[in-house]
Amino acid sequence: MTWHNAVYGSRNGSDSRDWPSDDGPVYGRVPDELIPEERLRRLGGKAFYRAHEVIDSARIHDFGYTYTDDGITLTALVDSADGYADDYSVTAHVDQGIGDLTASHCTCPAYGRFGAICKHVIALIMAYDEDPDAFEALDGDSSDPSSAAHPRPRRSPRTSRRLQAFMREREQSRQSDVQSRQLTLLKEIDAMSSSGGSTGAQQGGAVSRHLPIGSVVLRPELRRFGTSWAVRLRLTVPSRSVAYVVKDVAAFIDTVRHQEFHSYGRKLAFVHTRDTLSERSRTILDVLERAVRIRESVTGGAPFYRRGAEADTVLLTGDEIGELLAAFVDADAFLDYERPYRMRTEPVRVVDGDPDLGLALVWSDDAEGYVVRHRLDVLDIVEGSSASFVAVAPSLSESLSRRAEASGAASGGDEVRIHRCSQAFMRARQAIDVLCGTERGEDMVVAAGDTDLFMRTVAPLFTAVTTEDEAGDRPKSESESGESGA
Structure with missing residues (x-):
């Protein structure tokens, strides 16, 4: 193994960094395996784990074997993945003297890609380790002296690979839990020693093993x-x-x-x-x-x-x-909220009830039409199945007006509030997004010719709280003569 393969993994599937060994180094070989499992993992890389699927799906069949002077050759057929193409023919030759794969071949498209062997070759070797009796001799004549010279060894019973992998995983989990508990104990001891010992901790030191109920x-x-x-x-x-x-x-x-x-x-x-x-x-x-x-x-x-x-x-x-x-509605508690286009959070409260957006339809000589003004900008809307919420903040014009007043410093500036709103408010959501969904201080303009259309389509969504008739004897400027609040 080179340093490059050890750090970055190998391109040909061996020394894979994605599936590191979990058994540690292996010395010698297991007698009932053609190839040690650790070596098989390195040969297959990720294909080692996909080989289980080939065996479990029973797609591999027609097993055969033949002995040679330097080992054993295994063959099999594998059903194609789509079920329509011809069966894949897979062959593997294992040198039993060194317990390693010396030659292999498969007709599947994945074999040899980037220099790696495919999952079918790994599955063939696994299948022989699982059940060598399922393989038939390919020598033809049982009296062939070559067969007699190389009798197939009887393998000792072994645990199935999947069960063995499961048990190994459980054992690793158990060891990890033990190490985690030991690390937790060491942290606790270190924390107590930093606070002057357990006695100091019990007398109000910085560290205490248990905190009072509801204190966090x-x-x-x-x-x-x-x-x-x-x-x-x-x-x-x-x-x-x-x-x-x-x-x-x-x-x-x-x-x-x-x-x-x-x-x-x-x-x-x-x-x-x-x-x-x-x-x-x-x-x-x-x-x-x-x-x-x-x-x-x-x-x-x-x-x-x-x-x-x-x-x-x-x-x-x-x-x-x-x-x-x-959980925060009308509670004496804050949460932090980051309004759009700002990279900092600010504490906000959550209150119950629809916000007063301060919508007003006001005539403007400069615009030669009506201007829809609003006191609150809608920042975000949360639409839930059980409750809906809206985050609002004073509009730019409202913020400037407050700062100009003597009491502006005590009025809360442009603080954000989140309101739990009603279903009626949510039904007007689209209109609210158009009229108030901005932080640029932009007011919508209604041309004089579109006033009737505005009154038929938009005004019914809101409840009028101030009209010209209710203004009484209050002096009105030209810009206020058409005021209508919502």
């Missing part, structure tokens, strides 16, 4: 990611004034599920349990855990993160983000 708070961070929502977590302990970003959400969920000890540094290390989390945090955990399980079940246990997402991020659907936001 999860604070989500939300941002729009295409048609989904990207969620990150921040773990805080208010009583200690410490906060950490959860770097791997799936691993954090597993840690809580298995009630494991985990250290975030010298200031925070504890046994993770559901009881340690606050009630709202447990709801957040349930939403994320269900989302992770669904993604893993769809991908068969493979990493579920889509392109653009990292280990510290989980992508949620509208329904899932709606469940998460419902």
Whole structure:
């Protein structure tokens, strides 16, 4: 093995870096194998694992063997994958003295591609190891002295390859669990020693094995990611004034599920349990855990993160983000939200009820028509099956007006709020997107000739809260004479 193959893997399928050996070095050879399994893995690379499918599907048949002066030659036919092409003819010659493949051939298209042998050659050797009696002699005449000179050896019983692989995988998992528990114990001991010993920890030191019930708070961070929502977590302990970003959400969920000890540094290390989390945090955990399980079940246990997402991020659907936001409605708690086109998050509250967008139809001499003004910009809309939410912030003109006023500094500036909105609000969603879905301060203009059309199509979607008649004796400027609020 060269250093290049050891680091990057070999092009011809041997020394594959994708499927490293899990048995360690093999010294000598197993007597009931034509070729040691470790050598067979290196010869086949990825084809070694695909060879099981060839055997399990019973596509390989008409086994034969013949002895030569330097070993044994195996032959078989393999049904084509599509079932229409001719059977593949596969041959393998094994030098039994050295326990290695010295020659092979297969008529399948994959054989010899990039210099690698195909899965059918590997399957042929596996099939002989599994059941040598299924192979028939190709010498023709049983009295041939060459047959008598090379009697086929009787092989000792052996465990089936698939069962052996399963047992080996379980053993590796068991050893990994033992190592994980040992590592957790070492981390716990290190954390306690850093805090001055177990006595100091019990007396209020920086580290304690168990935290009080409900003392850990999860604070989500939300941002729009295409048609989904990207969620990150921040773990805080208010009583200690410490906060950490959860770097791997799936691993954090597993840690809580298995009630494991985990250290975030010298200031925070504890046994993770559901009881340690606050009630709202447990709801957040349930939403994320269900989302992770669904993604893993769809991908068969493979990493579920889509392109653009990292280990510290989980992508949620509208329904899932709606469940998460419902836990914050009218609560004395913040979550972090990143509005579109901004690279920073800000704390926001979630309130119940439709926002007052401040829509007004105002005549403008400059536009020579009516201008639809609004006080709030619609930043994002979450449409869930059980509840829908809308994120709003003061429009540019509203923000400038507040800053110009003496009380503007205390009015909240351009802070974002998320509202749980009604079905009536969602029915007008398309109109709201047109009229308020912008952060550029752009107001829509209605030409005088299109006023009737506007009143027939758009106005019925909203409820008028201010009309010209209700204005009473209040003096009106020319721009206010046609005002109509919604």
